Amino acid sequence: MPDNHAIAHGTDDAAHAEHPPYLRHHFNSAAQQADATNFAMWLFLLTEVMFFGGLFTAYLIYRNWYYPAFVAGSHQLNVVWGTTNTVVLILSSFTMAMGVWCAETRRRRGLVLCLSLTFLFGLVFLGIKTVEYREKIEMHHVPGFHYSLQSFLDPESNSEVYNEYHDKPLAPDMAVHTELYFSLYFLMTGMHALHMIIGIGILGFMIWRARAGAYTSGHVTFVENFGLYWHFVDIIWIYLFALLYLISRHQ
Amino acid sequence: MMSEANEHAHTIVGPKVYIAILFALLVGTALTVWASFVDLGPWNPVIALAIATSKALLVVLFFMGVKYSSKMTKLTVFSGIFMFLVLISMTLTDYISRAWGSW
Numbered sequence: 413m414p415d416n417h418a419i420a421h422g423t424d425d426a427a428h429a430e431h432p433p434y435l436r437h438h439f440n441s442a443a444q445q446a447d448a449t450n451f452a453m454w455l456f457l458l459t460e461v462m463f464f465g466g467l468f469t470a471y472l473i474y475r476n477w478y479y480p481a482f483v484a485g486s487h488q489l490n491v492v493w494g495t496t497n498t499v500v501l502i503l504s505s506f507t508m509a510m511g512v513w514c515a516e517t518r519r520r521r522g523l524v525l526c527l528s529l530t531f532l533f534g535l536v537f538l539g540i541k542t543v544e545y546r547e548k549i550e551m552h553h554v555p556g557f558h559y560s561l562q563s564f565l566d567p568e569s570n571s572e573v574y575n576e577y578h579d580k581p582l583a584p585d586m587a588v589h590t591e592l593y594f595s596l597y598f599l600m601t602g603m604h605a606l607h608m609i610i611g612i613g614i615l616g617f618m619i620w621r622a623r624a625g626a627y628t629s630g631h632v633t634f635v636e637n638f639g640l641y642w643h644f645v646d647i648i649w650i651y652l653f654a655l656l657y658l659i660s661r662h663q
Numbered sequence: 664m665m666s667e668a669n670e671h672a673h674t675i676v677g678p679k680v681y682i683a684i685l686f687a688l689l690v691g692t693a694l695t696v697w698a699s700f701v702d703l704g705p706w707n708p709v710i711a712l713a714i715a716t717s718k719a720l721l722v723v724l725f726f727m728g729v730k731y732s733s734k735m736t737k738l739t740v741f742s743g744i745f746m747f748l749v750l751i752s753m754t755l756t757d758y759i760s761r762a763w764g765s766w
Contacts, residue, residue, distance in 0.1 A: 433760070434671065440758070443673065446673065447733055447735070447736075449738055450732065450733075450737060451736060451739060454736060454739045454740060454743070456741075458740075458743035458746075458747075459741060461747050462747060462750070465747050465750065465751065467753075469751055469755075470756070471749075472751075473754075473755075473758055486730075487693070491696065491699070495692065495696050498692050499689065499692060502685065502688045502689060502692065503685070503728055505688075505722065506681060506682075506685040506688075507674075507728075508726075509681045509684075509725075509726045510678060511672065513675065513676065513678060513681065516673075516675045517675065518709060519761070526703075532669075539708070564746050566699075628755070640727050643722050643723075643726045643727045644727075646726075647719045647722050647723070649721055649727055650715050651712075651715050651716050651719070653715075654695065654711040654712055654715040655711075657696075657697040657699075658695060658696070658711045659699070659707055659708040659711045659712075660704040661699045661700070661707070662699075662701075662704075662707055
């Protein structure tokens with residue numbers, strides 16, 4: 413500890429006896445430290461809002477522009493998988509919120525259980541996303557050299573989708589823009605999935621630390637702020653689900 | 664500024680609230696999927712986005728605890744979302760008015 417700090421607080425021993433070990437010396441109190449950290453986490457989340465906001469705006473404008481292509485592209489998504497994933501993610505947000513409560517009320521076993529369930533729901537979400545992506549690969553709906561317009565020039569060739577929506581064939585110059593729909597689909601769901609993967613990684617670390625009792629002795633900031641991140645990722649999915657899967661079903 | 668006046672007692676939100684919110688979010692999901700099966704013409708996107716926003720609001724207020732947090736956090740969240748809406752509406756205004764009068 414630097415000398416000037418020791419002078420400001422009297423002796424070293426006295427300075428440390430007054431506050432919990434996790435309180436940094438540049439804060440007056442644990443509450444002030446928690447407030448400042450919470451504020452910083454929100455600032456980070458606002459940059460994330462702007463980042464995803466740019467993608468949402470691009471989607472909004474291109475959907476207006478190439479409306480028939482975006483409607484036809486949207487019909488290729490499976491609403492059952494989308495709904496299942498929405499429920500899975502809401503459940504994971506719930507278990508995360510319960511985890512924060514367990515940390516605050518110092519329930520170590522409860523916290524480990526909640527974090528593990530959140531971890532598990534996260535993996536289930538990614539698993540379902542993999543099933544969906546695989547279907548897109550098989551249908552040649554991944555933008556690039558192997559992209560195929562067949563589902564849009566000849567909708568009846570894809571009987572499963574055709575029986576549900578009875579889409580009319582798109583003109584070739586409109587059908588090419590379905591590739592733009594899928595570019596945005598993979599960009600948005602892919603960035604969302606990347607956030608999930610990062611979150612699951614941090615959850616693994618937290619479960620390991622929580623087992624040792626790291627978050628159930630009064631210092632819950634890390635669990636709380638990770639909770640904010642996880643809920644934010646949930647909110648992004650709530651909008652992705654509405655915009656990508658639901659709004660074009662009757663158009 | 665650096666005194667206790669700037670700090671707040673940390674509210675612990677209990678399982679009852681979280682279970683109620685979980686239930687509301689699941690109902691909202693069921694509702695929005697059901698609404699997507701009904702042909703409402705131009706109202707389909709409006710309703711889907713309204714339900715999504717209500718769900719997001721529940722998550723922000725309760726799961727993320729903004730309802731129980733300090734005024735500074737509330738102001739931060741509000742100004743951030745407000746700024747985002749300003750950026751979106753200015754982008755769309757530009758987009759809509761770009762060809763104004765030239766059709």
